Amino acid sequence: MSMSMGDMPAGSMSMGDGVPSLFTLQKMYWAVVGSAIGAATLVNVLNRIVAQHRLRDSSLTPAKPKSLFFNLYATITATVREVSYATPHPLKMGGFTLHFPPLGPVLIMLANLITVMVLCFYKLDTLDPWKWENVGYRTGFIAICQLPLIFLLAGRQNIIGFLVGMSYASLNWYHRWISRTLWLTATIHMGFWFRDWDRWHYILYQLKNDPLTKRGFAAWIILTFIVISSFAPVRRLSHEFFVIQHLVTFVGFIVAVWMHAPSEVKTWVWVPIGLVVFDRVARYTWGAYANLAIFHRKKNANALWAHSASFTPLPGNVTRVTIENPGIGWQPGQHVFLTCHSIVPLQCHPFTIASIPEDNKMEFFIRAENGGTRRFFRFASKNGSVLGSGEVAPRGRTIFVEGPYGSMRPLRQFDSVILLAGGMGATFTMPLLRDVVSAWKNENIEQTSNPTPRLAATKRLRFIWVIKSRAQLSYFDSQLQSLLADVEECRRTQPHFEKELEVSIYITCDEKLDPPTIASATSSLPAQSVAQDISIFDEKKGSGVDHVSIHSVSSQSASNQNPKPTGTGCLPGGGCCCTTQIENEDEITNCSCTCAGPPPVQSENVTSGPKTADTQSIASNGPMKLIIHPTIVSGRPTPRTIIRKVLEKAEGESAVVVCGPRGLADDVRRSVVSLSDERAVHKGTGAQGIYLHVENFGL
Known part of the structure; x- marks a missing residue:
């Protein structure tokens, strides 16, 4: 008797x-899996x-279904x-949030289980x-x-991802949970053999003397380690x-399984090996x-x-990496x-491309955390001071690129697009915003001379960026x-241009030691002026962008109306953080959060100083005002309100x-579900559909 299914062929044995x-x-298992992949491919x-x-x-509404079939499909x-x-809402247990x-x-995954x-x-x-014994045989065959x-589901050159239109990064979640299902199946397989042997007190004898049992138990130990180490808290340690x-453990696991499995099922081991080889070769x-x-x-024919990449330090311990002519x-x-071996040897890290192909360069904004990203920032900082207090002459280094990776539905096909980013998440949403506006611009140029098919069905763009410090404004x-x-x-x-663009930037914290970095339109302000509560709103009169207003309020007026603000916390450096959510930014008259600080700075009008060409063109159809005080911060946006306003006009x-951050992504998910249900999307009310894409943030 053996945990490995014995020496006799078991695949065709009768169990009743x-x-x-x-x-x-x-074959039945793979019929189910194949059907699911086929449906997703369709x-x-x-x-x-x-x-x-x-x-x-x-037509005037290209993103609206017009046939019975596509109306049914939309429903x-x-x-x-x-x-x-x-x-579900996250579960908070002390300082830990699940x-x-x-x-x-x-x-x-439940269906698979x-x-x-x-x-x-x-x-x-x-x-x-x-x-x-029959259960032991059965579970072993189903496990392998x-x-x-x-x-x-694991490879970067992902066959399933190509078929179903998903990124390997999204499929990696399924990879982990399928692996955990495999562990459960293997544990049941081992447990029933142990249960059978235990009737005769035979477990230790088998583990000591039976080679196949030893290999099977070794494979289970390795798989258990792989499963435990793949949980997020452990995975993020390093x-x-x-x-x-x-x-390393993958190689050990495959070897142990191959040695444990009988020859009749070794095909299930060779297939994964072939997939790994295919992924690596590709x-x-x-x-x-x-x-x-x-x-x-290339210009240098002898290279x-x-x-070759240049590295530039930015405020907030961020490195800008630029690759010209990729x-x-x-x-x-x-x-x-x-991969840059001269700075971080033998390491390879994924980074979002923050530029668009029209730039003819790849640009990355990399926050210094631990390991390689911190070495990037240290290398960039050696060239000079941080951008904002003095320009830097970037140094070039040979860099290796693998990719690109990532997949989502093209945004140009949608009537309205809402982009929300927290912190460095703007490296993902900014190129998407620029791509649609680029389509508007190119379509407008071509239609001026010769009418051509549209390049984008998008009519409205809403961009939200939540940042901690005003210094981050310099990134984009x-x-x-x-x-x-x-x-x-x-x-x-x-x-007759009928496109609408609306941009809002929320600043949740402010460190007074940061340099006063303000958007380009305000670059003519005196050096001592510091923009605190900056919300760039492109208000519309009919359609298009009419003006850009940067709202804030002096701490004196704010303190009069909010003598005991909530959701604030003063930073060691004298700054302030605000967690109060702004329900409706159109009704903002004061900032709801204040901290003690220096005397108010006299309010100034941006248009009072000399303007750049960009400022003149942007502000030509409306006022552009700025009220300044260095201790006022804005709160956080309310995604539901922002999304609802756009959907009402879609x-x-x-x-x-x-x-x-995960909290922002969860909030947006719940808002989309709630609004879809509330508006009875495609259920006879005329409300149009909502496609949601959540890009993973971090590991």
Whole structure:
């Protein structure tokens, strides 16, 4: 008797009348998995057809379904979204907060678990001691047939991701939970053999003397370690160590399973090995093409490597990495893995591309945490002072690029787009914003000379950025001003331009030691003036951008109305943090949070000083006022209110994209579900659908 299923072929053995063979059960599992992947692929194909149709639609509402089939599809989609986006409120236990995944992925994993458990125990009596061996055989066969799915979900060059239109990063969550289901199945497999042997006090004898049992137990020990180390709290202790140990333990696990499994099921081991080899070969082949100068036209014909990066320090311990004339293309919202051996040897980290292809450069904003990112910042800081207190002459270093990776539905197909970012999450949302505005601009230029098909069905853009310090405004200062200028230029050259752009920036904390960094439109202010509560609102009169107002209030007036503010906390450096949520930014007259600070600074009008060309064009249709005091901070946005206002004007499907801390992402998810249910989206009310994309923030 052996935990490994013995020496005899077990795949076709009979376990009773009407009971499928073990090989048949394995095929049934993959029939279920294949059906799920096929259904997701069909949805992906339909979504691509919808996107193409919208860009060809010449009506005034291209993002609105117009046929019976697509109306029905929109109704089914809206119902599924309300269930799949739903997210429970986080559970707080002392200083620890437990966040829950959305219901959709959870239901998929529950369906997989139920399928596995049914196949493991179908028509088997687990209370009959004489059937325990059969359960051991069955669970072993079901466990090993899950291996290919785990590795299909793990690779960066992801076959499932290509079919269903999902990024490998999103599929990695499923990879972890399928692995945990495998661990549960393997534990049941081992447990029933132990249970059978325990009747004869045979467990220790088997572990000491039976080679197959030893290998099986070793495989289970390694798998247990892999599962424990993959939980987020452990994984985040050291990402570099996690990657190395994950690769080492994977090799050990595969070897132990291969030695433990009988020859009739070794195919299920060879398939994962083949998938790993395919992923590595594809990655290295593409990496060679992307990084060898011989495949790209470069100014330096004698260079071996294609990419050289400059490193510039920015406020907030952030490094800007710039690669001029990259050898690969990308889509807004994608990321690449960067390797720079001269600064961080033998390490590879993913970073979002913060620029768009039209820039002809890849730009990254990398916050210094631990390990490699901190070394990037230290290297950049050696060149000079932090940007804002003196420009830096960046130093170039050879850098290797792998990618791009990442997948989402193109935003140009939606009627209205809402982009919400927290902190460095703007590196994801800013390129998406710029891409749609670029489509507006190019479409406007082409239609001025020769009418052409539309490049974007989007009519409204809403951009929210929540940052802690005003110094972070310098990251995307020029891009924001350029966007506003582009939209204003479109309105000037096209009288019937009906696009709307609205941008809001919320500052939740302020450190007084930061340099007074203000958006470009206010660059003419005196050096001692500091913008505190900055909310850039592009108010609309009919359509388009009419003016940009930067709101704040002196602490004197704020303190008169809010003598005992809540949600504030003074920082050691004399700054202030505010956690109060702003329910309706259109009704802001005062900041609701104050801290003690120096005397108020006299309010000034931005237009009183000399203007730049951009400032003149942006402010030409309305006032641009700024009231300043260095101790006033804004609160936090209310996503539900922001999203609702956009949805009320939407004339087709809208998209909501969020990238930031887990709390912000969960809040946006719940807001989308609540509004979809409240407005009865595609259920006869005329309310249009809401597509939600949540980009993972951090590990």
